[in-house]
Each structure stands twice: as C-alpha cells, then as structure tokens.
Amino acid sequence: MKNNNVIHIEGLTKMFGDFAAVNAITFEVEKGEIFGFLGANGAGKTTAMKMLIGISKPTSGDAKVAGFDVFTNAEDIKKNIGYMSQKFALYDDLTVKENITFFGGIYGLSRQRIKEKSAVLIEELRLEDVANKLVGSLPLGWKQKLSFSVSLLHDPKIVFLDEPTGGVDPITRRQFWEMIYKAANQGTTVFVTTHYMDEAEYCDRVSIMVNGKIEALDTPKKLKEQFKVDNMNDVFLKLARG
Numbered sequence: 001m002k003n004n005n006v007i008h009i010e011g012l013t014k015m016f017g018d019f020a021a022v023n024a025i026t027f028e029v030e031k032g033e034i035f036g037f038l039g040a041n042g043a044g045k046t047t048a049m050k051m052l053i054g055i056s057k058p059t060s061g062d063a064k065v066a067g068f069d070v071f072t073n074a075e076d077i078k079k080n081i082g083y084m085s086q087k088f089a090l091y092d093d094l095t096v097k098e099n100i101t102f103f104g105g106i107y108g109l110s111r112q113r114i115k116e117k118s119a120v121l122i123e124e125l126r127l128e129d130v131a132n133k134l135v136g137s138l139p140l141g142w143k144q145k146l147s148f149s150v151s152l153l154h155d156p157k158i159v160f161l162d163e164p165t166g167g168v169d170p171i172t173r174r175q176f177w178e179m180i181y182k183a184a185n186q187g188t189t190v191f192v193t194t195h196y197m198d199e200a201e202y203c204d205r206v207s208i209m210v211n212g213k214i215e216a217l218d219t220p221k222k223l224k225e226q227f228k229v230d231n232m233n234d235v236f237l238k239l240a241r242g
C-alpha cells in the first residue's frame with residue numbers, strides 16, 4: 001500500500017451461495033480523493049461498501065482501509081471512518097443539538113470537544129434558529145447536510161457516502177457537494193455512491209460496476225474520451241446496458 005493510498009483493494013470478492021455479488025474488484029483510492037462508486041441497481045455497490053466499512057467479511061481477496069485490514073482489524077476501521085446513507089440519517093425525535101451530542105458521544109469525543117464542534121457546525125450550517133428543534137421537523141436537505149457534518153465529527157480519514165443526495169433538490173445538492181469539496185480539501189477521502197450523473201462529473205475519479213465487476217475506472221474526462229461521449233450519463237448507459 002502506497003503511503004497516500006487510504007483504500008487498497010485487491011481481488012475483493014463476496015459470494016452469496018454460488019452468486020458473486022462482488023467479483024474480484026481491485027482498485028486504490030488516495031488521501032483527499034473524491035472517488036465516485038457507480039453502478040446500476042444490484043451491481044454490488046452496497047455489498048462492496050459493507051466490506052470496506054468492516055461490517056461484512058469478504059469471501060476472498062484483500063482490502064485495507066485507513067491502513068487496517070478488513071479481515072483482522074474491522075474495529076479499527078470503524079473508528080477511522082465516517083458513514084452516511086440516504087436511508088439512515090439522524091434521529092428524528094432528537095433535536096439538532098441532541099443528535100450532535102449523541103453521535104459525538106458514540107464517536108468518543110469529550111464533552112468539551114462536542115460543545116466546540118457543535119457550535120461550529122451549527123454556525124456553519126446556519127442552523128442557529130433550529131438548533132433546539134426536532135430533526136424530524138427539518139427539510140430533507142437540511143437533515144442530509146447535518147448528517148454529513150455529523151459523520152465528520154470525529155475527523156475520520158475516510159467518509160463513505162451511500163447515495164447521500166437521494167431525493168434532495170438541486171440547490172441543496174450543490175451545497176452538499178460544496179461541503180464534500182471542503183472535506184476533501186482538508187484531506188478527508190470521500191467515497192461516494194450516486195445515481196446522479198452530474199455528481200459523477202464532480203468526482204476526481206469514478207468507477208463503474210456492472211454485475212459485481214468494475215468495468216471502468218478513471219477520471220470523468222478520460223472516461224468520456226475512452227467511450228467517445230460528452231457526458232457521464234452516456235458513459236454509464238454504454239456500460240450498464242452493455
């Protein structure tokens with residue numbers, strides 16, 4: 001593993017019976033990179049991501065995340081990553097402040113650190129007026145931005161985002177991506193799945209999974225050249241439709 005690689009995967013495979021949901025995938029992701037992990041429904045993205053975040057044991061292959069082996073150091077991986085998905089966000093029945101305090105506690109931050117982080121985060125997200133309101137009462141876009149910030153509370157080396165902007169309006173999606181860029185500029189690696197092809201264009205590199213295999217992996221510019229098209233949507237359609 002090179003020093004600046006925070007994800008290193010070789011021949012990573014997950015079988016469900018005879019079915020290879022993830023079939024010998026190999027790639028590396030660098031520190032501070034925004035890595036887009038694309039694929040049609042059922043391609044194997046979530047299965048692969050579950051192995052990378054240490055909650056599912058691979059059938060075979062090698063994977064190191066944040067320097068830790070997914071087979072032997074899954075607990076260390078969990079401490080060094082952030083995770084956010086469209087489906088599991090925050091607790092609707094806790095206030096903004098309570099959610100931050102709760103997750104800060106889970107991540108092992110001290111009371112003082114939680115207080116400091118909470119103040120900065122609420123100011124940055126301009127949530128002062130709703131800091132004591134239940135998260136369930138906030139618009140989805142606000143929840144998702146807050147959820148992303150919470151996933152970064154413990155300054156993880158890598159943040160895994162599983163369709164973070166699903167169902168969110170275009171303006172909020174844009175703001176969300178500004179937050180992603182900021183995190184990446186500060187050295188956090190961003191591993192993101194999305195079904196929005198305009199978002200694929202914002203990534204430094206993009207991989208496209210088809211039936212458990214990675215069929216293409218490069219910068220959006222090079223992928224467009226390779227497939228002789230002028231947008232990522234057409235790259236995706238060419239690959240996903242075979």
Ligand SMILES: Nc1ncnc2c1ncn2[C@@H]1O[C@H](COP(=O)(O)OP(=O)(O)OP(=O)(O)O)[C@@H](O)[C@H]1O
Pocket residue numbers: 016021039040041042043044045046047048
């Ligand atoms: N626990 C399981 N047991 C059996 N098959 C599974 C299991 N989990 C996933 N699969 C299968 O593995 C394949 C890959 O699923 P996965 O959820 O990883 O795809 P995905 O690319 O994340 O799709 P989506 O975009 O819909 O989230 C699918 O055919 C799915 O049915």
